[in-house]
Amino acid sequence: MILRTRLLLCAAVAVAAMAQTAPVAELATKKALTLAVAKEIAAASSRFAQQNKWLVAITIVDDGGHMIYFERMDGVQTGSIEVAIRKAKTAVAFKRPTRLFEEDVAKGRTALVALPGGMPFEGGVPITADNQVIGAVGVSGATAQQDGMIAQAGVDALPKILGQGIAD
Numbered sequence: 001m002i003l004r005t006r007l008l009l010c011a012a013v014a015v016a017a018m019a020q021t022a023p024v025a026e027l028a029t030k031k032a033l034t035l036a037v038a039k040e041i042a043a044a045s046s047r048f049a050q051q052n053k054w055l056v057a058i059t060i061v062d063d064g065g066h067m068i069y070f071e072r073m074d075g076v077q078t079g080s081i082e083v084a085i086r087k088a089k090t091a092v093a094f095k096r097p098t099r100l101f102e103e104d105v106a107k108g109r110t111a112l113v114a115l116p117g118g119m120p121f122e123g124g125v126p127i128t129a130d131n132q133v134i135g136a137v138g139v140s141g142a143t144a145q146q147d148g149m150i151a152q153a154g155v156d157a158l159p160k161i162l163g164q165g166i167a168d
Contacts, residue, residue, distance in 0.1 A: 057080040102144060
């Protein structure tokens with residue numbers, strides 16, 4: 001009985017020692033866009049566009065570039081559909097506004113036009129939460145600069161949508 005107790009005690013100590021030195025794997029915790037939030041972001045972008053009498057297509061994608069929500073205002077050319085989608089996908093894939101690619105191309109870095117999956121026109125803006133890119137807005141139909149302003153208006157509305165005061 002005493003020997004058995006000692007063996008169990010030794011085994012328990014060994015297991016405890018291994019537990020202290022063994023690496024512990026963890027899964028990441030991340031925010032994700034919901035359909036409800038995506039619709040609110042698009043609504044904020046749409047309101048801004050309507051106030052300025054700009055007709056556009058608006059796309060919201062998740063962090064993998066998959067479409068969550070799409071809206072095309074009456075009268076918008078059909079070519080803007082795919083452009084809005086590609087702007088959103090570019091912004092999320094490269095974790096930066098597409099305006100930066102457009103600026104680089106204008107400075108002579110023309111190789112960016114061949115960027116796989118890239119769209120070097122302003123109008124794609126990443127959506128962030130807790131300093132993580134969780135999606136993007138893509139807008140097309142007005143001028144590139146106006147598209148960018150519309151997309152940014154949607155992103156800027158996120159804190160209000162979430163009941164927070166200031167964006168991160």
